[in-house]
Amino acid sequence: MSPLAAAAGVRALLGIATHALSNRRSPRTCHEAEYKMLEAATNAEQAAYDHPGFNDRFDAAERGVHVSRGIIGQSQNYVSSVATLIAAAVVLARLYPLLLPLLVLAAVPQSIASIRSDRVAYLAAVATHKDRRAKHMLRRHLIAKDQSDQVRTDTLAPYLLKKYEAGAVRVKATSNTATWDRAKIVCVGAAATGLASSLVWGLCPSRRDPP
Known part of the structure; x- marks a missing residue:
């Protein structure tokens, strides 16, 4: 087996493993974020509900919980992009420093x-x-x-x-x-x-x- 084929196979296996781990961790991350939000809300004083900015901050935290579903996937794409850029930079540096x-x-x-x-x-x-x-x-x-x-x-x-x-x-x-x-x-x-x-x-x- 050629080195290029072996590298492509390893990359495909790592991609499958990363995708599986991402799908497994995303629900847990969303659950943890939602739990922390609810815990903070229940620990707030009753008078906090009358504060002008309380509802705004709570709505922002609620949107953050929904956004957290895609954080791991986005992080995965970011790491993959950085790795691709580094590989391209290494090749380019060897060709034209x-x-x-x-x-x-x-x-x-x-x-x-x-x-x-x-x-x-x-x-x-x-x-x-x-x-x-x-x-x-x-x-x-x-x-x-x-x-x-x-x-x-x-x-x-x-x-x-x-x-x-x-x-x-x-x-x-x-x-x-x-x-x-x-x-x-x-x-x-x-x-x-x-x-x-x-x-x-x-x-x-x-x-x-x-x-």
Whole structure:
């Protein structure tokens, strides 16, 4: 068996084992996160429920529990990507030692743009958190069976719908602004990366065979 075939086989077996362990650990991680959240909530003082930021923090913790389901899988993908990059860097360093640091520098603008873009999305999510939570509560009151008679007979429906639409407009405006800002950041980062890559490849000597 050739070394390449053996390496491919080992890689496939490791991939299967990692995937199996990931699927096994994800539910346990989600359970632990949910248990810690509930434990913290039950240990909170009764007066904490009247605090303006308590419900917001609890909702954020609840979303964190749901997000924890994919943390292990995302970590697995991250480790695999890093290993692939390291392997490619080793090969590239042996072929053209000067090319590796130049390519790393060329990728810096796009990396900065990605970080800034994700930050804009995060800040938009934080800014619209209260409106999204209010929309969820209003939607529940509008469609709940227990309040359906009051909503229809006490003319609450137009008022609740108006409040719901006002929150939706604010969320949409903030999301659209964040989307536009992210698009500008990504375009600038892509342009800078393209220019840097062109300079890198322009500076590299043309060779038919690697040394």
